[in-house]
Amino acid sequence: MSLSVAVTADTQRAVERFYAYEARLLDERQYQQWLALLSESISYIVPARVNAAVDNRQRGNESMLAVANELERADGEGCPLREESYIHLMLRVERAYKPNSWSENPPARTRRLVANIEVMEATEDSFTIWSHFHLHYARPGSRSCLYSGQRKDVIVIAADTDAGFKLAGREVILDYADIELPTVGLLF
Amino acid sequence: MKSTQALVSDDASWVSRKCWSDPAVYQREKAAIFGRNWLFLGHESQISAPGDFVQAYMGETPIILARDEAGDITACVNSCSHRGLPVCRADHGNARRFVCPYHNWSYTVGGDLVTIPQEKALAQQPDKSLLGLKRVPRVESWQGMIFGCFDPDIMPLDAYLGDMRFYLDAFFDRFPGGVEFLGAPHRWLIDANWKLPVENQLGDVNHGPFLHSAIIPREAQDAIEALGYSVVTEPGHGATLRLMPEDAAFEEVAWGMEGMGGILGGEEVQRYLKEVQDEAAARIGPLRARMKGLTYGIYPNLSFLWSNTAFKVSHPRGPNRVEYWSWAVVPAGAPESVKRTLRTNYSSFFGPGGLLEQEDSEAWSQQYRGCAIDYADDRPLYYGLGLGEGGPHPDLPGTVSVTANEHYARGFFSRWRDDMARQEVGV
Numbered sequence: 001m002s003l004s005v006a007v008t009a010d011t012q013r014a015v016e017r018f019y020a021y022e023a024r025l026l027d028e029r030q031y032q033q034w035l036a037l038l039s040e041s042i043s044y045i046v047p048a049r050v051n052a053a054v055d056n057r058q059r060g061n062e063s064m065l066a067v068a069n070e071l072e073r074a075d076g077e078g079c080p081l082r083e084e085s086y087i088h089l090m091l092r093v094e095r096a097y098k099p100n101s102w103s104e105n106p107p108a109r110t111r112r113l114v115a116n117i118e119v120m121e122a123t124e125d126s127f128t129i130w131s132h133f134h135l136h137y138a139r140p141g142s143r144s145c146l147y148s149g150q151r152k153d154v155i156v157i158a159a160d161t162d163a164g165f166k167l168a169g170r171e172v173i174l175d176y177a178d179i180e181l182p183t184v185g186l187l188f
Numbered sequence: 189m190k191s192t193q194a195l196v197s198d199d200a201s202w203v204s205r206k207c208w209s210d211p212a213v214y215q216r217e218k219a220a221i222f223g224r225n226w227l228f229l230g231h232e233s234q235i236s237a238p239g240d241f242v243q244a245y246m247g248e249t250p251i252i253l254a255r256d257e258a259g260d261i262t263a264c265v266n267s268c269s270h271r272g273l274p275v276c277r278a279d280h281g282n283a284r285r286f287v288c289p290y291h292n293w294s295y296t297v298g299g300d301l302v303t304i305p306q307e308k309a310l311a312q313q314p315d316k317s318l319l320g321l322k323r324v325p326r327v328e329s330w331q332g333m334i335f336g337c338f339d340p341d342i343m344p345l346d347a348y349l350g351d352m353r354f355y356l357d358a359f360f361d362r363f364p365g366g367v368e369f370l371g372a373p374h375r376w377l378i379d380a381n382w383k384l385p386v387e388n389q390l391g392d393v394n395h396g397p398f399l400h401s402a403i404i405p406r407e408a409q410d411a412i413e414a415l416g417y418s419v420v421t422e423p424g425h426g427a428t429l430r431l432m433p434e435d436a437a438f439e440e441v442a443w444g445m446e447g448m449g450g451i452l453g454g455e456e457v458q459r460y461l462k463e464v465q466d467e468a469a470a471r472i473g474p475l476r477a478r479m480k481g482l483t484y485g486i487y488p489n490l491s492f493l494w495s496n497t498a499f500k501v502s503h504p505r506g507p508n509r510v511e512y513w514s515w516a517v518v519p520a521g522a523p524e525s526v527k528r529t530l531r532t533n534y535s536s537f538f539g540p541g542g543l544l545e546q547e548d549s550e551a552w553s554q555q556y557r558g559c560a561i562d563y564a565d566d567r568p569l570y571y572g573l574g575l576g577e578g579g580p581h582p583d584l585p586g587t588v589s590v591t592a593n594e595h596y597a598r599g600f601f602s603r604w605r606d607d608m609a610r611q612e613v614g615v
Contacts, residue, residue, distance in 0.1 A: 048374055050371075051278055051279045052278060052279070052281070053278035053280070053282075053283065054278070074528075076371075077370065078372060079371050079374070079516040081374060081539060082541040083531075083536075084536070085452065088536060091543060094402075095403060095543065098401075102399060102402075102547050102550060102551070103549070177279070178375045178376075179376045180377045181540070182546075182550065183540065184540045185540075185542065185546045
């Protein structure tokens, strides 16, 4: 694990503006505008997480406790919670504005904080960005709950758009093995 | 608690709200339902090598399902004989020994006690052969599906599954290498009674175009109903399926073509699905080659969602809480890349992140609330749709009817009532 890459203050600021804008669109339920931030080739993955057996041969080493040991990811033989493309996300956005999307009608209230925004890789036209989020979710008539997780994104520079970037890849690592949440079908 | 006979009417067309919400009913279910029926533990593909183990549950009882050093399948209660702690703390893996963290008593994966570290310092040594983990008395497999039962006198698993084997084989035997369960189950805790997810997957295709109208168009449901059947092989088990016309095009009839994987998977996936369908008639006969399943249920709490290729178990956690497990299932002989695509048939729509099941889980929670309204206790829930309809079919075993018939649910509740009554009088 290494430190984030050194980028200019302007770049860091532009990335953070993008994430604040994205979070605001999602919390204000402007999902159609959020969809416009996505690259049409987006891959959107939520790995499953398990209580893994500790490998005794790794004792004494940080690898023993590596988060990766617990994840069923897109390139593995298990089954991620979600493996989605643009069409899945479009379906989710379309559903949101139908009155018979019953589990969110009336809609849930959400508020998310996106923090620890680190540029982990930079190329000429894209960045790999890791961030953390806490998302408060209150569905009418239910207990409110906290979603906690990490996002590993690839964003590409889109100079011709107001937002400045498009989201081309997202992996959402949730901090739960047993899902004690009403759904993990949200837009994280 | 009312007598269980009073909770479900004679023809099972009325079901008391108390069935879903009364803590005393739930306490009796633990012994009457979960103590006396075959319960699904796992699939042999999950424990293929000696030392492999997965955790499972029989009702609320934590179970270690394992393949021991001799290659035999074992099922033990995950609780140390010394102070009762769980000895296995991982969801799955491969181990030589389970070691209790408290005093390090250690066990083989099959549950035999191997060491008591403290005994060296003592004059008398306990008889370790009496101190293994508690064994599940009956464990049997069929088509790789492993079940356990706490009742040593239960009928053999084959007989218990009965004619459901005809319908399950239409799936399992379709694939030359059988099927594979992928990874650990997705485990989802929902504020609902365990029986409603079961009922939903046993035969309730009728909520599709209503609860899911944001996703499932009416025309899709009409197509299902036109070719669809609801079958009760025996009370508590059931299947809904379509029999496609004999001249149906390959795209209409082949397994997997209408799933997300088939649609988005491209040429490699389509070619694989075609290969499977080309061999289907030779493997399972011409009738079952044009069978497309929708929902299956095995009493009391196992579901198979053929349409999205997932197995599910509804583990009770009290009258108002369920731990709902689901696995994506794929043909074991498919190339790895094809398996990866096909698993999205399940995860796109079902499981904790699924587009459809987010509506179901909310409906299940809301149903519990409705059933906990004491003032409405005199208004049992109506289960009478299609009462007295349905009968034999020339090709399909069981009682066969249209998909709108709720006979699958009446079957479940009549068997449930009989199981509960048997416990009441202690036979």
